[in-house]
Amino acid sequence: MELTVWTYEGPPHIGAMRIATAMSGLHYVLHAPQGDTYADLLFTMIERRSKRPPVSYTTFQARDLGGDTAELFKAAARNAYDRFQPQAMIVGSSCTAELIQDDPGGLAAALDLPIPVVPLELPAYQKKENWGAAETFYRLTRALAGAKRERPHRARPLCNLLGPTALGFRHRDDVQEITKLLTQLGIDIHVVAPMGASAYDLTRLGEADFNIVLYPEIAEVAAKWLEKNHAQPYTKTIPIGVNATCDFIREIATITGLDVSEALDQHTSRLPWYSRSVDSTYLTGKRVFIFGDASHAIAAARIAQTELGFKVVGLGTYSREFAREVREAAKLYGVEALITDDYLDVEAHVANLQPELVLGTQMERHIAKRLGVPCAVISAPVHVQDFPARYSPQMGFEGANVIFDSWVHPLMMGLEEHLLAMFRDDVEFHDDAAPSHLGGKVQQLTPIASEAFREDAKPVVPEVEKGKDAPILVQWDERAEKELKKIPFFVRGKARRNTESFASARGVAMITIETLYDAKAHFSR
Amino acid sequence: MNAIQPIKANTVSGCSTAPIQERGQREVFCGLTGIVWLHRKFQDAFFLVVGSRTCAHLIQSAAGVMIFAEPRFATAILDERDLAGIADIDDELDRVVGRLLDRRPDIKLLFLVGSCPSEVIKIDLKRAALRQSRLHSPRARVLSYSGSGIETTFTQGEDACLASLVPILPPEPASAPKTLLIVGALADVIEGQFARLFDELGIGPYVFLPMRRVSELPAVGSNTTYILAQPFLGDTARALEDRGAKRIAAPFPLGEEGTTLWLRAIAQEFGISEETFDRVTASGRARAIQAIANSKKLLADKRLFLFPDSQLELPLARFLSRELAVDLIEVGTPYLHRDHLANELSLLPADVKIVEGQDVEMQLDRCRAARPDLTLCGLGLANPLEAEGLSTKWSIELIFTPIQGYEQAGDLAELFARPLNRRTRLEV
Numbered sequence: 007m008e009l010t011v012w013t014y015e016g017p018p019h020i021g022a023m024r025i026a027t028a029m030s031g032l033h034y035v036l037h038a039p040q041g042d043t044y045a046d047l048l049f050t051m052i053e054r055r056s057k058r059p060p061v062s063y064t065t066f067q068a069r070d071l072g073g074d075t076a077e078l079f080k081a082a083a084r085n086a087y088d089r090f091q092p093q094a095m096i097v098g099s100s101c102t103a104e105l106i107q108d109d110p111g112g113l114a115a116a117l118d119l120p121i122p123v124v125p126l127e128l129p130a131y132q133k134k135e136n137w138g139a140a141e142t143f144y145r146l147t148r149a150l151a152g153a154k155r156e157r158p159h160r161a162r163p164l165c166n167l168l169g170p171t172a173l174g175f176r177h178r179d180d181v182q183e184i185t186k187l188l189t190q191l192g193i194d195i196h197v198v199a200p201m202g203a204s205a206y207d208l209t210r211l212g213e214a215d216f217n218i219v220l221y222p223e224i225a226e227v228a229a230k231w232l233e234k235n236h237a238q239p240y241t242k243t244i245p246i247g248v249n250a251t252c253d254f255i256r257e258i259a260t261i262t263g264l265d266v267s268e269a270l271d272q273h274t275s276r277l278p279w280y281s282r283s284v285d286s287t288y289l290t291g292k293r294v295f296i297f298g299d300a301s302h303a304i305a306a307a308r309i310a311q312t313e314l315g316f317k318v319v320g321l322g323t324y325s326r327e328f329a330r331e332v333r334e335a336a337k338l339y340g341v342e343a344l345i346t347d348d349y350l351d352v353e354a355h356v357a358n359l360q361p362e363l364v365l366g367t368q369m370e371r372h373i374a375k376r377l378g379v380p381c382a383v384i385s386a387p388v389h390v391q392d393f394p395a396r397y398s399p400q401m402g403f404e405g406a407n408v409i410f411d412s413w414v415h416p417l418m419m420g421l422e423e424h425l426l427a428m429f430r431d432d433v434e435f436h437d438d439a440a441p442s443h444l445g446g447k448v449q450q451l452t453p454i455a456s457e458a459f460r461e462d463a464k465p466v467v468p469e470v471e472k473g474k475d476a477p478i479l480v481q482w483d484e485r486a487e488k489e490l491k492k493i494p495f496f497v498r499g500k501a502r503r504n505t506e507s508f509a510s511a512r513g514v515a516m517i518t519i520e521t522l523y524d525a526k527a528h529f530s531r
Numbered sequence: 532m533n534a535i536q537p538i539k540a541n542t543v544s545g546c547s548t549a550p551i552q553e554r555g556q557r558e559v560f561c562g563l564t565g566i567v568w569l570h571r572k573f574q575d576a577f578f579l580v581v582g583s584r585t586c587a588h589l590i591q592s593a594a595g596v597m598i599f600a601e602p603r604f605a606t607a608i609l610d611e612r613d614l615a616g617i618a619d620i621d622d623e624l625d626r627v628v629g630r631l632l633d634r635r636p637d638i639k640l641l642f643l644v645g646s647c648p649s650e651v652i653k654i655d656l657k658r659a660a661l662r663q664s665r666l667h668s669p670r671a672r673v674l675s676y677s678g679s680g681i682e683t684t685f686t687q688g689e690d691a692c693l694a695s696l697v698p699i700l701p702p703e704p705a706s707a708p709k710t711l712l713i714v715g716a717l718a719d720v721i722e723g724q725f726a727r728l729f730d731e732l733g734i735g736p737y738v739f740l741p742m743r744r745v746s747e748l749p750a751v752g753s754n755t756t757y758i759l760a761q762p763f764l765g766d767t768a769r770a771l772e773d774r775g776a777k778r779i780a781a782p783f784p785l786g787e788e789g790t791t792l793w794l795r796a797i798a799q800e801f802g803i804s805e806e807t808f809d810r811v812t813a814s815g816r817a818r819a820i821q822a823i824a825n826s827k828k829l830l831a832d833k834r835l836f837l838f839p840d841s842q843l844e845l846p847l848a849r850f851l852s853r854e855l856a857v858d859l860i861e862v863g864t865p866y867l868h869r870d871h872l873a874n875e876l877s878l879l880p881a882d883v884k885i886v887e888g889q890d891v892e893m894q895l896d897r898c899r900a901a902r903p904d905l906t907l908c909g910l911g912l913a914n915p916l917e918a919e920g921l922s923t924k925w926s927i928e929l930i931f932t933p934i935q936g937y938e939q940a941g942d943l944a945e946l947f948a949r950p951l952n953r954r955t956r957l958e959v
Contacts, residue, residue: 007581007607007623009630016588039647041561041680044589046911056918058911062892065557068681071651082556089892101583102647102681105614130583131611 014324018128018138027059027172031093031204037103062086094205101130144227150208169221170201179399212236246305275403295320295361298385300328360499380416545877555890561680562688578604582646640745645677686763697770703752711737715761718933763842786850787819815937822941826948831856836903839863840926
């Protein structure tokens with residue numbers, strides 16, 4: 007039993023729904039109790055989809071459990087076939103149906119439908135949403151892609167784009183941006199899947215020369231299978247950020263032998279110049295905490311550190327399947343990766359690190375809001391706000407422009423930050439002043455929702471250097487506390503933390519103004 | 532203006548056609564969804580779902596970001612060790628509940644909420660709740676109910692929750708005066724309005740269930756008279772009657788007419804004169820009628836199709852048809868409690884088509900064929916129907932918005948008028 011307040015990922019059958027909903031000509035018959043249809047609203051409300059997900063649920067109830075739930079499943083599958091006439095079908099169980107062990111795969115096979123029916127085994131008590139999506143896409147690819155075939159030599163190489171799904175973070179616009187980029191490189195796109203592909207299209211996957219994996223969380227397993235069985239190499243670089251996009255172009259050059267020098271020389275991203283322009287100096291060394299799915303978190307860390315000049319103070323993911331990759335990335339920034347799907351852990355971590363910017367999911371947006379820290383969203387799980395009406399990719403050169411804007415926007419502007427530091431007693435520059443371009447005050451901080459669950463709910467024990475004795479609980483004298491308040495609120499956390507660890511390391515039990523400035527001098531060395 | 536129209540007596544023939552039963556895919560929430568509003572109503576209670584990741588995901592999705600601050604609910608997610616019986620459920624719950632109560636000293640009442648998986652693997656939460664109550668008495672009481680989709684549909688979760696409270700309500704002393712118990716979660720503002728009306732009418736003592744705090748548990752006994760404020764409380768009503776309470780039969784307090792009939796039934800039970808009743812309710816009735824007038828211009832003669840959702844459908848249909856002159860095509864309801872809704876059925880048009888249960892695909896076929904002017908449906912269906920050119924009203928809003936009583940009659944009408952109003956404005 008695991009106590010959970012909020013969850014980053016749904017159960018694995020939600021992942022299967024993301025695949026089915028992204029595609030056409032595919033229907034999902036899900037053995038599930040009444041109530042599991044709530045999942046439809048994720049797609050129709052959050053993503054504003056104009057069609058219901060192509061899912062038929064058996065919605066069994068207690069009275070059915072005494073009877074024949076297997077018959078109920080067969081009827082649902084038969085009716086779904088008759089009504090929707092799909093090209094292919096996936097069948098499986100949600101968490102409760104898994105327990106009653108009706109074997110949807112076997113039952114569907116017994117119906118002898120004239121279409122491919124792909125059974126899904128998605129262990130709901132072990133696995134989660136992204137795993138379910140990857141497994142579903144892999145099973146479909148395996149079942150439908152057929153045998154390896156001869157490919158003609160093409161002047162313009164042909165590739166598939168793999169990974170975009172329904173409810174993905176900016177998948178819609180990433181596909182458009184990467185399609186544009188590839189076309190400019192002289193590459194044709196064959197199948198984009200799952201998003202926009204029909205079940206029939208999956209039978210054509212093997213015709214392409216190689217695969218581009220946009221989202222490894224979804225498509226890596228399928229891409230590996232295609233590499234092995236259809237001799238299609240696949241790309242490993244995720245083109246998020248200017249440098250990663252350039253690496254991605256180079257990787258494609260290696261695969262295809264195309265000359266990409268022009269594309270690399272003449273890229274149009276404004277990020278490099280914006281980042282070098284003097285007004286961006288204030289971004290230097292801003293402490294940023296990053297959390298999301300593995301691909302987006304790793305990409306964000308690279309951009310933050312090398313393209314915007316921030317300092318990555320924390321990096322983590324809820325994707326346990328990709329923990330190794332995130333750990334490796336974290337080493338680059340000298341931090342320890344946070345691998346957890348416990349929202350409370352993340353909250354405690356952010357509170358401890360006191361970053362100046364949080365890049366995370368909608369969950370971290372709420373954490374940051376409570377802690378009064380600016381935040382930008384970089385990854386699923388998604389919210390209706392993550393489906394903007396405007397074109398807003400994360401990938402490619404335009405994606406880098408979008409990222410520059412959306413990460414810098416929540417921060418205090420450069421000159422504004424200086425004025426605040428100089429005139430901190432000005433009535434309009436008081437403690438609760440928020441960036442003026444965002445209007446008004448920071449929100450009154452409500453008590454942390456999960457305060458009660460946190461291991462460190464009460465006294466905040468300052469971090470001490472490793473190897474020291476048990477931390478000493480330091481206190482602030484009144485005048486030092488007052489002086490601390492004169493430091494602008496967005497760096498005050500850092501100042502408090504630094505001073506306390508400075509005092510604690512030196513056995514100073516009472517912090518005075520003197521200690522405060524000693525610590526300042528110590529840390530500015 | 533003809534402010535107050537005479538109310539037709541309950542004896543008019545009303546709905547004469549038998550409800551049609553339908554079975555098939557049901558596009559409805561499970562009872563766990565009730566936690567979304569119940570955890571706000573009970574200020575010192577916590578809801579711990581014993582379930583799967585799906586349960587946690589459902590509550591989070593249904594709740595959206597509305598209540599991100601300080602939730603008083605969580606899910607104890609079952610894992611393979613629990614299913615295989617490797618982990619002892621008592622030990623696991625001891626650990627989880629202990630941690631929870633340690634860190635939330637404000638929690639005085641804990642509900643262990645059963646789910647589909649906990650029911651299927653037959654975790655005995657009733658027994659578990661007794662055990663936890665023993666462990667944590669007197670610091671906190673622990674109760675259990677099931678919000679599972681295999682046993683409850685959406686609002687039935689509230690029913691199951693309130694029914695679980697009834698056995699711990701203190702017994703009324705034999706000398707207790709005749710007491711009015713209003714049963715069903717209402718918005719605070721509505722409780723206040725009804726309380727003022729009861730005071731003016733001279734009805735009392737009265738008390739609301741659910742109460743806000745566990746220290747305010749109302750007493751119950753044979754001097755208790757109760758009235759349902761919501762139409763989905765069958766189990767709670769039965770449990771109260773087992774404790775000797777008597778039900779006042781009435782339509783539900785939606786719209787001017789529904790509110791008046793509901794209040795009048797109470798007034799008659801408490802021997803309040805017609806004269807007093809008319810005097811006290813006159814201004815509320817007049818305001819309600821005035822407030823719905825604008826929406827009536829938009830809604831009169833419009834054709835409405837109601838998908839099943841909360842069991843509020845019949846009272847809503849009655850309000851819309853009688854006070855706003857809406858033409859009812861089909862009234863779906865997940866479940867029809869014939870006894871509790873008898874007073875509603877008698878007010879509905881004689882030829883109304885009521886469908887109990889659901890086969891969502893068949894129902895969508897009928898809806899599309901009928902091309903209603905307005906469709907009341909759940910969030911999974913609303914945008915797809917809008918995309919097909921049909922105006923819709925989300926049914927869940929009727930649960931999260933104060934709609935009962937005189938002062939809300941206009942708001943309730945406006946909820947239905949707004950989608951039509953919006954259509955007239957948009958030129959894109």
